[in-house]
Amino acid sequence: MSELPRVIIVGGGFGGLWAAKALSGKPVEVILIDRKNHHVFQPLLYQVATAVLSPGEIAYPIRRILHNAENIEVILGEVTGFDREAKTVTLDDxxxxxxxxxxxxxxxxxxYFGNDAWExxxxGLKTVEDAVEIRRRIFLAFEIAERKAALAGTQEPLNFVVVGGGPTGVELAGAIADIARQALKKDFKAIDTTKARVMLFEGSDRVLGTFARELSESAKRQLEELGVEVHLNSFVTNIEPGRVQVGNQWIDCEVVLWATGVAASPLGKALVAETDKAGRVFVxxxxxxxxxxxxxxxGDMASLKQENGDPVPGVSPAAMQMGTHSANNILADIKGNARENFRYVDKGTMATIGRRKAISDVFGIKTTGLVAWLFWLFLHVMFLIGFRNRFAVMFNWFWAYLTRERSARLITGDADELRDALIFMEGEPAAKEVFEFRRVKKAGTKTP
Ligand SMILES: Cc1cc2nc3c(=O)[nH]c(=O)nc-3n(C[C@H](O)[C@H](O)[C@H](O)COP(=O)(O)OP(=O)(O)OC[C@H]3O[C@@H](n4cnc5c(N)ncnc54)[C@H](O)[C@@H]3O)c2cc1C
Structure with a gap:
């Protein structure tokens, strides 16, 4: 058995991976445990959910990322508990x-604010599986609407609701509006996809509330230009299949996406440490x-105040900096040096809204629109892991920009949901009606 001190890292996300990188080649034995075999570049998950990118372009095997690190073993497994006295980690088996x-x-x-059944x-969007499920729901909704319209001859309302006006909600709403108004409009024959409504509900008085007010206002305008209906001061108070309640009003919708609220991993509680309301451990x-x-x-599991009293935000740069810092403090212990306190270096924030639409506040310089968007593209490619991924993402973005195509539009999973949605089809209309409907939509064109 190794004489070196053993470091266990739980999680190969931004925090854990950066800790592992800082410990690579150092006089420690490292075991990194993750329940997934891949690291996910979460900032681009919404692009998988909205079919610009494929999962493999934003996720990378953790084992491969660390293959050169001789002192690091990667274990696939779910951590379920800890014994701080005995200094052990328990796995699911x-x-x-x-x-x-x-x-x-x-x-x-x-x-979900105590309403876990709403999930x-x-x-919500957190993992590759979530992104694929959201993609399925978005594109399935268009397919079902097309099939109904083609067979019944009328277009029913097609409504998308996004709950939460933070970066993920804004990105999803902007992308769905683009899908409806641009990407799909020529591909569907019976429905007019541009009539789909995208509604964004935000409980506070502005979207992207962590940004300066003028940037929030710009983001709202940019969303509206894309066709998103932005509802501020609007709390979603209930969700049922096919509808959401906002205040006293029920709104019918085919797809609801959740993009608000934070709950830290339950492993914080499993540590038997003091946590805040969101389950983050006070460190x-x-x-x-x-x-x-x-x-x-x-990372996102830690609750710590900066010198100015603001909390360290739950963003990837903070997780990466904390990963490196915790590793350096371990190495300082081993060398007999004093530990250092963590100081978050805030280089700025940005959020994208859609094609040529974004906001950014970097080193105090505020930009909106095209400049912010180009900046966003550049930084996200730079931080993506793996040369092949960077290359593939750049190519796909370039292609999507030129053609407005969303080429990863796969609806995966079984057809049960499609069948459920088509219960109305008892007594299916004759094929003739399909053609009549097409003639109605495409006035002046010849029917087949
Ligand atoms: C959709 C989305 C978009 C985002 N966009 C941005 C952005 O544009 N800019 C930005 O800065 N930040 C963004 N963030 C936030 C950023 O991704 C997080 O702050 C960051 O990932 C936190 O890093 P972390 O290491 O704490 O956790 P994560 O990166 O979430 O990693 C946690 C890891 O732990 C593993 N794990 C969890 N539980 C267990 C267990 N019980 N056993 C074993 N392994 C486990 C998971 O599989 C995962 O690999 C976004 C987040 C999301 C969800």
């Missing part, structure tokens, strides 16, 4: 692995858990 140091970086998910009707300035200097909690 009951296996216990001991550590000298522990870095917990298991991230966060969306919170079935209104999925010391060196990122360790109070009372356990050998245990670090980082």
């Amino acid at each position: 009951g296996t216990q692995v001991s550590y000298d140091y522990l870095i917990v970086a298991a991230g966060a998910r969306h919170a 079935t009707f209104a999925p 010391e300035a060196d990122l360790s858990v109070p009372g356990s200097p050998e245990v670090f909690v980082i």
Whole structure:
């Protein structure tokens, strides 16, 4: 057995991976445990959900990323608990692995404010599986509308609801509006896809509330230019299959997407450490858990105030910086040096809204529209992991820009949902009606 101190890292996301990279080749034995075999570049998940990119272009095998690191073993497994006294980590099959140091970086998910049952009707976007499910729902909704229109002869309303006006909600709403108004309009014959409504509901008085007010206002205008109906000060209070309640009003909708609320990984509670309301662990300035200097909690799971009193935000640069910092503090211990306190370096924020539409606030310079959008594209390609992915993403973006095509429009999964949605078809109309309907839509064109 190795004489080197053993570091267990839980999670191969931004925090865990950056910690592993900082420990690569150093005098420690590292075991990185993740329940997925891949690292996900979450900022581009919405592009998978809206069919610009394929999953493999934004996710990369963790084992491959760390293949040159001789001192790092990658284990595929779900961590279910810890024993801080015995210094062990428990896996889902009951296996216990001991550590000298522990870095917990298991991230966060969306919170449904105590209404977890809503998740079935209104999925959030966090994993590759979520993105594929959202993509399925969006494109299935158009297919069902087309089939109904082609066979029944009338176009029923097609409504999309996005709950939450943060970056993910804004990105999804903008992209769905683009899909309806541009990408699909020539591909569907019976329905006019441009008539689909995209509604964004945000509980506060502005979208992208962490940005300067003028940038939020610009983002709202840019969304409206794309055709998104932005409803501010509007709380979604209930969700049922096929409809959402906002205030006293029920709104029918085919697809609801959830993009608000944060719930840190339950592993924070499993550490038996003090947490905030969102389940984030209160950490010391060196990122360790109070009372356990050998245990670090980082990234979206950590709750820490900056010197100015603001919380360290739940964004990828903060997770990466914390990953490197926690690793450096472990190495400082081993060398007998003093640990350093964590200081978040905020280089700025940006959010994209759609084609040539974005906002950015970087080093205090605020930009909107095309400049911000180009900046966003450049930075996201730069931080993507893997040369092949960077190349593929750049090619797909270029192609999508030129053609407005969304080429990853696959509807995966079984056909049950499609069948359920077509119950109305008892007594199916004759094929003749299909052609009559087409003639109605495409006035002046010859029917087949
Ligand atoms: C849709 C979306 C868009 C985003 N866009 C941006 C953006 O544009 N810019 C930005 O800066 N930030 C963005 N973020 C936030 C950013 O991705 C997070 O702040 C960052 O990923 C946090 O890193 P982390 O290491 O704490 O957690 P994560 O990156 O979420 O990694 C957690 C890892 O832990 C693993 N894990 C979880 N539980 C267990 C368990 N029990 N056992 C084993 N493994 C486990 C997971 O599989 C995952 O690999 C976005 C997030 C989302 C969801």
